[in-house]
Amino acid sequence: MPEGHILHRLAREHLRLFGGAPVAVASPQGRFAAGAKLVDGRPLERAEADGKHLFLGFPHAWLHIHLGLYGVVTFGAAPAPEPVGLVRLRLANQDHYADLRGPTTCELLTPAEKDAVHARLGPDPLRADADPERAWHRISRSRSTVAALLMDQKVLAGVGNVYRAEVLFRHGIDPHRPGRELTRAEWEPIWQDLVELMRAGAETGRIDTVRPEHTPEAMGRPPRVDDHGGEVYVYRRAGQPCLVCGSEVRTEEHAARNLFWCASCQQR
DNA sequence: TCTTTATGGCGAT
DNA sequence: TCGCCCTAAAGAT
Numbered sequence: 349m350p351e352g353h354i355l356h357r358l359a360r361e362h363l364r365l366f367g368g369a370p371v372a373v374a375s376p377q378g379r380f381a382a383g384a385k386l387v388d389g390r391p392l393e394r395a396e397a398d399g400k401h402l403f404l405g406f407p408h409a410w411l412h413i414h415l416g417l418y419g420v421v422t423f424g425a426a427p428a429p430e431p432v433g434l435v436r437l438r439l440a441n442q443d444h445y446a447d448l449r450g451p452t453t454c455e456l457l458t459p460a461e462k463d464a465v466h467a468r469l470g471p472d473p474l475r476a477d478a479d480p481e482r483a484w485h486r487i488s489r490s491r492s493t494v495a496a497l498l499m500d501q502k503v504l505a506g507v508g509n510v511y512r513a514e515v516l517f518r519h520g521i522d523p524h525r526p527g528r529e530l531t532r533a534e535w536e537p538i539w540q541d542l543v544e545l546m547r548a549g550a551e552t553g554r555i556d557t558v559r560p561e562h563t564p565e566a567m568g569r570p571p572r573v574d575d576h577g578g579e580v581y582v583y584r585r586a587g588q589p590c591l592v593c594g595s596e597v598r599t600e601e602h603a604a605r606n607l608f609w610c611a612s613c614q615q616r
Numbered sequence: 617t618c619t620t621t622a623t624g625g626c627g628a629t
Numbered sequence: 630t631c632g633c634c635c636t637a638a639a640g641a642t
Contacts, residue, residue, distance in 0.1 A: 351623050400624075417624045418636045434636070450636040452624065501625080508623045555623080583623085604630075605624090 350415035352506020353549030355397035356474045363395040365444040372440040376431035383456045399472045399505025409456040416452025469505040473542040480539045487527040495523035496603045510583045513608045514557035517581045522614045554578040562591045582608040
């Protein structure tokens, strides 16, 4: 379930469980054995997220993790059990362990290489140093659709398919509109909304975007359970009635990703 | 025991 | 735009 809010959450959690003390680092699966050996037994000094990238700071290297589509981290209390499945990376101390499975990236970087990753990313709504003006600069000059731009990590870092679909719904924006046709008056509240939605997501670990007045309870409809764990307007709700207007939520493949929207509520 | 699917991203064409 | 990579769970056969 990796959008940016999860990575910020993971950064905090790693620091809380492993920060400041030596960490046993291993690669039970073997694919990261050489890298693990280089930081094994070193203290975890820092942890930060940048978009969907996670950086764990050891004295001599940054451990760079990107979960990709299927990557997942699971935490548990010591003693760590025999690894189940393909565990690329295991961190452990006297009290806790963390297992990483299926990441697209798990590597060691120098500070310069870490900076290079940061340099190629757009502003991350969850970072204090984010400059939304950089995103606006690109969006307002682009012929690409707003849907594609919001997912482009060079434009905005950390936004994924769920936040993309949901924020466009919340602002009534047709995902197919070219970025250059978006106005600044439309963009600014979208950015602000991403900051607030993703902050909430980082707190709860799930994506909830439905306003109180549109919950099934408030609308007099039966309660609903979303299988991905959060309450959303359109993401993966194709064919179901829009929570606001009742028309069918639509879906299509857009730049090789699933796009969801309400054609009636999102006409701007 | 298969096939399908997923909240991502890269490099080749 | 396409194919490919990482993995596990759910659904189909």
